[in-house]
Structures are given as structure tokens and as C-alpha cells.
Amino acid sequence: MEQAFFLADAELQEALAGLSAQADVWVPASDARKPGLVRFRRFQPGLTVRLDARSLVSAKEVLFPRSETLLRFTKEKDLSVPAGHRIHLDDARTVRPVVVFGCRPCDARGFLTFDPVFTKGPYRDPYYSERREKTTFVSLVCRDADAACFCSAVGSGPADPEGSDAQLIPVDGGYVLRPVTERGAALLEPIGRTAAPEQIREAQDVLDQVGRETVGEGSLTTLAEAFRARFQDPAFWHAHIDKCLSCGLCTFVCPTCYCFTITDEARGLNGERIRSWDACMFPHFTLEASGHNPRPSKVERYRNRVGHKFSYFPARYGQVACCGCGRCVRHCPVSVDIRAVVRDLPAQEEAHA
Ligand code: SF4
Ligand code: SF4
The missing domain is CATH 3.40.640 (Aspartate Aminotransferase; domain 2)
Structure with a gap:
């Protein structure tokens, strides 16, 4: 030192x-x-x-932040173009x-x-x-x-x-x-x-x-292939996730979850564009305007959470998207344990040490 x-x-x-x-x-x-x-x-x-x-x-x-103003906007009527208006943007950043x-x-x-x-x-x-x-x-x-x-x-x-x-x-x-x-x-x-x-x-x-x-215990860093093999195994995902409440707590406490949504909140001609935390464990997160939802059940949603952290993210960035803090394990109200799910990904005969 x-x-x-x-x-x-x-x-x-x-x-x-x-x-x-x-x-x-x-x-x-x-x-x-x-x-x-x-x-x-x-x-x-x-x-x-x-x-x-x-x-x-x-x-x-x-x-x-859980919620932050990205920018403020003011609309101004332009009487030379009655059907339109000008928008002034004010970057809200102060760092x-x-x-x-x-x-x-x-x-x-x-x-x-x-x-x-x-x-x-x-x-x-x-x-x-x-x-x-x-x-x-x-x-x-x-x-x-x-x-x-x-x-x-x-x-x-x-x-x-x-x-x-x-x-x-x-x-x-x-x-x-x-x-x-x-x-x-x-x-x-x-x-x-x-x-x-x-x-x-x-x-x-x-x-x-x-x-x-x-x-x-063991290593959870090399399970991308095992995840792909389990992807189309509904029985596996149901067994692990049927008890999930879709409360989203696991994503909000997680240091590596970064899903967000953006909304405009206006009062009269003034408003703010606000970014807030969102969660892939919520049914509405992937709901499309047509009414179609590519992840309609908690099985698809939790499978995506596991896949993002242990398969898709490592494939793109070379590291798992989990730092092992244990918050999702500690605070899940129905005791879903991501470690158990990930450890069970390999078929029994090739389970990781
Ligand atoms: S904290 Fe538990 S119950 Fe809530 S969404 Fe996550 S896995 Fe499901
Ligand atoms: S253990 Fe991993 S998945 Fe769970 S909250 Fe911590 S970083 Fe997120």
C-alpha cells in the first residue's frame, strides 16, 4: 500500500x-x-x-435518479401560422x-x-x-x-x-x-x-x-449458452417464477437495472420532459400501442431479466450485468432467488460446480 x-x-x-x-x-x-x-x-x-x-x-x-427533468419546454403561438406553434427548449442539466x-x-x-x-x-x-x-x-x-x-x-x-x-x-x-x-x-x-x-x-x-x-458459491459468469438452451423450456421457467408477484421491486433495488420511461408533463403552454425508472418486470413495460405485448406473462418477463443479465449483456459487452449485491434475493416478497434460477440453467448432468 x-x-x-x-x-x-x-x-x-x-x-x-x-x-x-x-x-x-x-x-x-x-x-x-x-x-x-x-x-x-x-x-x-x-x-x-x-x-x-x-x-x-x-x-x-x-x-x-428515480425521476429527473431532462428538459423544459415552452410553446408559443405563432399567429402567422394559426395551426402551429413554436417550441422553445431549455436543457435542464446542472451537474x-x-x-x-x-x-x-x-x-x-x-x-x-x-x-x-x-x-x-x-x-x-x-x-x-x-x-x-x-x-x-x-x-x-x-x-x-x-x-x-x-x-x-x-x-x-x-x-x-x-x-x-x-x-x-x-x-x-x-x-x-x-x-x-x-x-x-x-x-x-x-x-x-x-x-x-x-x-x-x-x-x-x-x-x-x-x-x-x-x-x-461457484461461478455464474459462463451460463449464456445454458440460458439459450433453457429459453424454450416453459416448465423450467414456470417452476421458478410462478410465485412472482410482478411487483418490480427486484429491478428498483438493483444497481445494474436501468430501464426507464419518458413522459411529458405540460401545464398550459409550459411543460417538462421527465425520465423515471421503469421495470421490465411490469406487464405494461413492453405493451405496444397495437395492444400486442411480446412479454405477456411473468415467465417471459423474468426470463428476459435473467437473459439480460447473464446472456445478452455478456454477449454484447463481455461481462455479466449483475454485481452479486443480493438485493433482489434479500427483498423479494416471495423469495424468488436469481442465484437458484441461474444455477439451475444447465441441465442436471452438466450443472456447474
Ligand atoms: S421482487 Fe420478486 S415478486 Fe417482485 S417482481 Fe421481482 S421476482 Fe417478482
Ligand atoms: S444480485 Fe444482481 S440482479 Fe440482484 S439486485 Fe444485485 S445486481 Fe441486481
């Missing part, structure tokens, strides 16, 4: 307040009304920061630097699924891309994986630095802050003091120990 800083527990609020002067700082936090509900909130002094708890919804809502502080490694890695879709190619999304370029991720090395987590099974792990600009490593009395990228180093220098040699040793021991841990 070449460069490292130390931040004492007691200095956390002050450090976050310092960072807030230059950026919007988002941290896992709870409030007094619902102390058990941890989600990412914009830091302000006195906020109950919960680095000890996993957030219900991932950090994706920081860069990809400040952002720090996501204390997310888990799986959350930081989740954005690696967004990046190729939203930042590259002919359909680059300027809203996500500009936020992404100005965001620094400080992830917490994870020492409390639960029974729903399976980050190692999708090629990651509880100390994975991929997608993070810096790592927070819990040590006695606070955290050792380890830069991963130059952006991370620039962020950390003003908020921590240089770590003492014994603190660096302790942090390295934590990194080594956590880095050896395997969270989740």
Missing part, C-alpha cells in the same frame, strides 16, 4: 462536511422516523451516517461534482454495467455521462456479507477495488483510506492524515483477509 490516509471515527462528520464544500456527497444514512431504512442521502451535518449497514436501494439513484462515500464494492462495480450502455456509442446519454465523469466513488471494504450476497460468484469480491476511486478499510478507531485512482488520491489528501505504519499494516491485513473470502 503505497499511499494511505487515516480517518478516525470521530472525524467522519467533519471530513464529510469538508467534502461537501466542493461536491454533493452521498452517504448511506437513516433518519429518526425510520432508523432501519438505510439509503443513500445527500450529506448534511448531523445526518445519521450508516457505514455499518447495507442500503436498501443501491447508489444508482445518485447518478440515475455538480459528486462523491459517493461508503458504498459497498458491489455498488461501485454496478456502474460498470451502466457505463457501456450510457456513456459509449451513438446513443451516449449526456445526463448520466456528465454525472459519471464528475463522480468519485469511495467504497467500504465489506466485512459483513450476508446469506443473500454472492459477489464472488460474478467475478468480484468483498474487497474488489474495480469501479472504486478509493477504498475505506476499517481498522481500530477508524478507517485507512487507500486511493485506487488519481481522482481518489486527490479527494482523500485533504480529508485524512497520513496513516501510521502500524495502521497501514493493519489495513493490509484486513485487505488480505477479506480478499481471500469467497462470497457466494
Whole structure:
């Protein structure tokens, strides 16, 4: 560990307040009304920061808000053309630097699924891309994986630095802050003091120990072919998904799900174009204007969810679209377990280890 800083527990609020002067700082936090509900909130002094708890919804809502105004429009009547009108557009983008502080490694890695879709190619999304370029991720090395987590099974792990600009490593009395990228180093220098040699040793021991841990069984990264073989096997999909309620919760909490819908909301001659989260698990998501729906039942919809994450996305981008955070497993009201579905994809005789 070449460069490292130390931040004492007691200095956390002050450090976050310092960072807030230059950026919007988002941290896992709870409030007094619902102390058990941890989600990412914009830091302000006195906020109950919960680095000890996993957030219900991932950090994706920081860069990809549940609902955001893309542009505002004003219509103007042109009396020289009575049947028409002019439309003035006002781009609603305002992008400040952002720090996501204390997310888990799986959350930081989740954005690696967004990046190729939203930042590259002919359909680059300027809203996500500009936020992404100005965001620094400080992830917490994870020492409390639960029974729903399976980050190692999708090629990651509880100390994975991929997608993070810096790592927070819990040590006695606070955290050792380890830069991963130059952006991370620039962020950390003003908020921590240089770590003492014994603190660096302790942090390295934590990194080594956590880095050896395997969270989740086997590997779920090479099942694209097995998915294709199961595609036309209704009995398989019914067996796994008949209990699904089509509530969409699994997609909303997921750090790698990015379906959205766009609506125009107008009042008189003024209005806004708004993008909001949508979900492929909803029956109306693929309903066409003709009344035809290519995914009319939950079997087709869940098959698409599994196929997108473990077959179509890997075929296009070379990586599975799941970071193993376990949220969909942990929070599904009827206990649909995507790990079980994916593990069962291969026929029995060729099941993966
Ligand atoms: S959370 Fe569970 S019940 Fe709800 S849509 Fe997802 S799989 Fe179905
Ligand atoms: S599919 Fe489930 S485990 Fe995978 S990233 Fe989404 S919520 Fe997490």
C-alpha cells in the first residue's frame, strides 16, 4: 500500500462536511422516523451516517435518479401560422461534482454495467455521462456479507477495488483510506492524515483477509449458452417464477437495472420532459400501442431479466450485468432467488460446480 490516509471515527462528520464544500456527497444514512431504512442521502451535518449497514436501494439513484427533468419546454403561438406553434427548449442539466462515500464494492462495480450502455456509442446519454465523469466513488471494504450476497460468484469480491476511486478499510478507531485512482488520491489528501505504519499494516491485513473470502458459491459468469438452451423450456421457467408477484421491486433495488420511461408533463403552454425508472418486470413495460405485448406473462418477463443479465449483456459487452449485491434475493416478497434460477440453467448432468 503505497499511499494511505487515516480517518478516525470521530472525524467522519467533519471530513464529510469538508467534502461537501466542493461536491454533493452521498452517504448511506437513516433518519429518526425510520432508523432501519438505510439509503443513500445527500450529506448534511448531523445526518445519521450508516457505514455499518447495507442500503436498501443501491447508489444508482445518485447518478440515475428515480425521476429527473431532462428538459423544459415552452410553446408559443405563432399567429402567422394559426395551426402551429413554436417550441422553445431549455436543457435542464446542472451537474455538480459528486462523491459517493461508503458504498459497498458491489455498488461501485454496478456502474460498470451502466457505463457501456450510457456513456459509449451513438446513443451516449449526456445526463448520466456528465454525472459519471464528475463522480468519485469511495467504497467500504465489506466485512459483513450476508446469506443473500454472492459477489464472488460474478467475478468480484468483498474487497474488489474495480469501479472504486478509493477504498475505506476499517481498522481500530477508524478507517485507512487507500486511493485506487488519481481522482481518489486527490479527494482523500485533504480529508485524512497520513496513516501510521502500524495502521497501514493493519489495513493490509484486513485487505488480505477479506480478499481471500469467497462470497457466494461457484461461478455464474459462463451460463449464456445454458440460458439459450433453457429459453424454450416453459416448465423450467414456470417452476421458478410462478410465485412472482410482478411487483418490480427486484429491478428498483438493483444497481445494474436501468430501464426507464419518458413522459411529458405540460401545464398550459409550459411543460417538462421527465425520465423515471421503469421495470421490465411490469406487464405494461413492453405493451405496444397495437395492444400486442411480446412479454405477456411473468415467465417471459423474468426470463428476459435473467437473459439480460447473464446472456445478452455478456454477449454484447463481455461481462455479466449483475454485481452479486443480493438485493433482489434479500427483498423479494416471495423469495424468488436469481442465484437458484441461474444455477439451475444447465441441465442436471452438466450443472456447474
Ligand atoms: S421482487 Fe420478486 S415478486 Fe417482485 S417482481 Fe421481482 S421476482 Fe417478482
Ligand atoms: S440482479 Fe440482484 S444480485 Fe444482481 S445486481 Fe441486481 S439486485 Fe444485485
